[in-house]
Amino acid sequence: MRVIGGRGGLSNVTMEQWFGVLILSGLGVLVLDLVRRVVFGDLTVDTLSVFVWRGFVDGLIIALAAVGLSMTYAILKFANFSQGDLVTTGAFAGWTAAYVVAGIGVADFGSTILLNADRGTSARELGMHLFGAPVAIFVGLIVAALATILVALAFDRLVYRRMRTAGGIPLLIASIGVALVLRYLVVFFYGEHTRGVTRSSPTVDHALVFWTDSLHVHQATLIVVGIGLMVALHVLLQYTKLGTSMRAMADNRDLALITGIPTERVILLTWILGAGLTGVAGYLIVLEQETLSFNTGWFLLLLIFSAVILGGIGSIYGAIAGGLIIGLATNVSLVWIPGDLTEVAAFTLMILILIFRPSGLFGGVETA
């Protein structure tokens, strides 16, 4: 992993550690400043808790997509640049299904099948929120996962399977090609405009969580589904033969093949799990953000990559932790910097952490 230090091996390590100390002390200063601001009342606890909550929600979305990316990264050994567009695919496919189901008898099929590309139906008309059209939204969730799986498998068959032994960079370049094809096929069918897809979330008044009296149902759904899927994935990977095979393949593909692990089948299942999670992530992003454009996933891609790299490629727990860190970083950094620079903070954090831990925070333990 790490470039071998040559004659300066020892001093290189010291430099990395020196850098690590610097970053940690920088983070420490920021935390102290945060405490100071809260204590002296520059920053209300309410505002901070909103930042943290939104960071958690964003982080969970990123984590879901990042887990999918991390799995394919570990098994197929390449950085899949089409991951962002798989997110978009899931979102469009799922919400199209939701619109079609909700639009039966209410709206014109020609309008719902293209997710309102002709601006003929509106989310208001279909009552597109969790209490307004629960069945449609559930159907959409399933379709989002299934459609993304199908698309990913199709591209695996058409592109990646022919290049299994080609090495990381050629596969990465091919995946950029796949990303372009996917994104602009979406544009071909659905058009370029950003559309409002769902209505704003209904809220429930409660006394469960302390920082806010009303809970956004859509955010809560996202959190429940996201955490549920992650726990299920954890169980699947830890306690089934598939998980063991995947870990074996991530470690050494040739050895796994010799041991009798059906590698092509594991790859197939990896795509199914990874793409399914990615599609669900795309679907849930729209549930939370309410809008969708063909660029939605592409803009998330670098954040997803940041999460995966932060956590260490191949480690699903790393991806989850990385996603949460990135989500929190993009939101809590609002305390210090303007809103249009939050992604800069996240990317800079990723680059800095890579300097002192080139294989990520959880790197080296490939658990997926």
Place this chain on the structure above:
Amino acid sequence: MSRDVPVRCDGGNDSESRDEERANGPTNFLLNGNARPRWLNDILIIGKATVVVYGVFIGLGLAAGLDMNGIVSTLQQVTLLAASFALVVLALNLHWGYTGLFNIGVAGFMAVGAYTMALVTAAPDATFPGLGLPLWVGVLAGLVASALVGFLVALPALRLRADYFAIVTLAAAEVIRLVFNSSALHEFSVLGVELGTGGGQGMSFPNLRNTVSRELLYVGGDPTAGPTLFGRPFMAVGDRLELSPSVVEGWVYTVVLVALVAFAFVVITRIGNSPFGRMLKAIREDELVARSLGKNTDRVKIKVFMLGCVFMGLAGIVWQGRRGYIDPNLFLPIITFYIFIALIIGGSGSNTGSVVGAFLFAGLLFEGPPFVQRIVDATFDLPHPPTVYDGAVALGDLDPMPLLGYAVGELPNLRFVLFGAVLIALMIYRPDGILGHRNEPASPIDLTKERAPREREHAVADGGEEDE
């Protein structure tokens, strides 16, 4: 690296070139007297590509019924774009083709060059003020700034493995773009000097294209004065073909760009053949070996990264900065991928391939589809249904025209699908590109004849070049 994968192609050429090799014999590969010099061969290949692209556009232009002015203007736009691409692709070839540094942050370094020039040259009393210095100062400042930013990015990035390196460079490019896009830099002051990038609105500065071309074309840069010695042949051709002054000016700027490409080509080729260049190729082939031989590969990588960034900054200045207006959207990551597709079409590792790839990509893939769309729109009266659904419904009634009309209307978007498909097909069937097999080996002498017979045939069979 793509070169690791031997892919057989051009089946038709196989027997021919094998015969050729037999005739030449294994011993006289260095003394091949009949072979054209390599540089002449390169110029011929680039010339062929130019003729092909020009031929296509002249043909399409005639089909669309354009007059001479229109055709010459179209050719100028295509050449300008191709030369701009060629400049960046050559720089990327220095990074990736020669050294194996997978830099996908090209757009960011272009942005640094262009924005620095803009900030240095913009008038102090403009909406978004700059320093108001002359253009050449701005260009120099842009190049220096690109080199410095390249150095900053290289420091953390070079310690990482290839795919991490790729993502870090992409992230750095996005950081650069988002910073220029940020309202924080909308207007700011450094040491009491007011500056501003205009954030998402973009900023204006003296028009580089007009200044350069008028300076060269007219005495004292004044359009009402007579032409200079350099401008005279341009004006003569312009008068003969009845071109408008703006087209002539455009061509002058394009010629300047082509000269820059030639300059970059010569510089990068010379670097490639120098001892420094051999070190680059050694790093590409096996960095550990290069280190073991006592080479300070870190320093070499940082140097070459900075050098490539200077060329990228230059390209950002003369390409995206030529209109006297820039905004962050000119430097989206997709620009980097254009450059990559062009490089991969041409074949990474070959400078000639870089230029040819830039020409083919800019001409056929990038400018081609919108041009075809304009012609089809002008010639045929196709219906334009608002959505693909209406087209599909009509197809159900056995009327393919609405769907066709919709597809033609979407051609500017569909070409991105084409880019992706071309990229995928190249990676599967021809990862070496058109001329990638010519990438120079790390050794100063040709080692291809020392390989096993099977591989040797492969090396020659790809293109049948006599001087391989």
